[in-house]
Amino acid sequence: MATFIIASGATAMGSQVTLFFTFWGLNLLRRSNAVPVKKTIIERMFGWMMPRGAERTRLSQMNMLGMGTRMIKGIMKAKQVPSLSELIDNARQNGVRLVACAMSMDLMGIKREELIDGVEEGGVAMYLDQAEAAGVNLFI
Amino acid sequence: MATFIIASGATAMGSQVTLFFTFWGLNLLRRSNAVPVKKTIIERMFGWMMPRGAERTRLSQMNMLGMGTRMIKGIMKAKQVPSLSELIDNARQNGVRLVACAMSMDLMGIKREELIDGVEEGGVAMYLDQAEAAGVNLFI
C-alpha cells in the first residue's frame, strides 16, 4: 500500500517512478487467474502457496484468518481510498515502470505469462542504475 | 527503536530530522490513555485492537505472549538504554518533527486529539518534498 501511495504521489508531482518487485513482492504482479505454464512440482507447490495478485494479498498484520484484511478493505471502500489493485492500475496508467526481479522469478518459478501486462524484467544492475540516478530511493 | 536511535544520532550531529508515521507506525504516537472522541463502531474496534502508544508496543519478533518484549525492556533498563517512550520524548525536545500521515489517520479512525502533543499532520506530498531535500531518507 505505502509503495503505491508514495509512487502515485510522486508521479502526481511530476517525478518518474520505477518500482522493483523482488521475492514476495512479486506476488502483487501475478495475474489473478491461473495461467497454463510448464512448471516443476516444487514450482507448482510454491505458486499454489503464495497469493496470486493484489486481491489476495494480506493487508493487515492482524490477519486473524482473513478478518483483518476484510475489515481494512471495507474501511478503504467506505473512505473511498482506492484498493491495492486500483492503485496498481493507476500506477501503470500514470507511467510508473513496474520491474520484476528476474532472479526472484526464477527462484519462485514464476513465468512471464503469469504476470500482469506492462511488467518489465530486470536485475540488480538495472535497479542500482536507477537508484543512483534517483532523488528518492526506498526499500519497502 | 531503530528509527528513534538513528534520528537522535542525526540531531546530535546537527541534522534536521522529520519522521513520518503511517499505518501501524501511527500507534507509536497515540496517547496511552483513552481520549473521548466520536467514532464509528468499526473505528472503535480498530482502535481497541491496536497498541496505544509506545509503552504497549511489541519490541520483539519473539513476542511469546509478551515475554520477549518484557525481557528486552528489562535488558534496556539494565544497560541504561532509553526506553522507546523516552526516545520519543527526547526526539521532540531535540526538535525532531513528528508527522502523522493524514490518510492513515482517516483509515484507522485515529483523531488528532488521540495523538501526543507536538505531532503535525501531513500527506505524501509533504513527505516527498522533505525526502527530495534530505541527505538521508529511510523507510523503516
Add this chain to the structure above:
Amino acid sequence: MATFIIASGATAMGSQVTLFFTFWGLNLLRRSNAVPVKKTIIERMFGWMMPRGAERTRLSQMNMLGMGTRMIKGIMKAKQVPSLSELIDNARQNGVRLVACAMSMDLMGIKREELIDGVEEGGVAMYLDQAEAAGVNLFI
C-alpha cells in the same frame, strides 16, 4: 538475501559498500559454533533463543516449522543461486565492509569473539557519515 544480492551487485559495478547490522540482523554475523564467553543468565538465554549465523536463519515468511526455509534452500541449490552464507563470504572477499552495531551487541549480549572474522564495530554516527556520503542507502 536482498541485502547481500544488492551489495554484491554494487561491488560488481565498482561501488564501495558498507553494511550495518543492528538488532536481529546481528544474528547473521554470529559464528555457527558456540564460543566460550562470559555472559549473564539473561544474555545466555537470549543468545540461545536467536539463530546462530546465516545457516540457521529463516528464509521464508511461510516457515511452517522449517519446511519453507528448507524448500527455498533446495530451490536455491537447484537454481545455482549462492546460499546466504556463501553470499556473506563473497561479500567479505569483495571488500564489502561489515559493521556490527555496538549498541545492539551490548543489548543482545553478543561479544566480539562470537562474530565471524572481519567484522568491525560501529555506532549510529559511523552509519550516518557513510549514509550521507553514499549514492544509494537502504534500510532492509
